[in-house]
Amino acid sequence: xxxxxxSAMHPKQWIAYVxxxxxxxFPAGENGWESRQAARGLDPMYLRxxxxxxxxxxxxxxxxxxDVA
Numbered sequence: 001x002x003x004x005x006x007s008a009m010h011p012k013q014w015i016a017y018v019x020x021x022x023x024x025x026f027p028a029g030e031n032g033w034e035s036r037q038a039a040r041g042l043d044p045m046y047l048r049x050x051x052x053x054x055x056x057x058x059x060x061x062x063x064x065x066x067d068v069a
Contacts, residue, residue: 004055008046014055015039015047026058033059 005015014032015025026036032055052060 002052002060004050004052004060005047006050007042007048009043014058015042016055016060028055028058030057031059033061 001019003017005017007013007015010025012028013025014028015023016036017023023039023042024036025039026032026034
């Protein structure tokens, strides 16, 4: 399951929590998921969960593997 987040500290990137893998950050552009990296030091105060459909163009895995926030 994937949960998608926005962060005021990373306005041009998506942040996701991937069950079994942890936190990742990736560009909020087309196919950004392919450039994902492990995310560390995230401040939960700035994270807001959003629907995974918002990052569809970034290439997130199919919706059946995602939480629908």
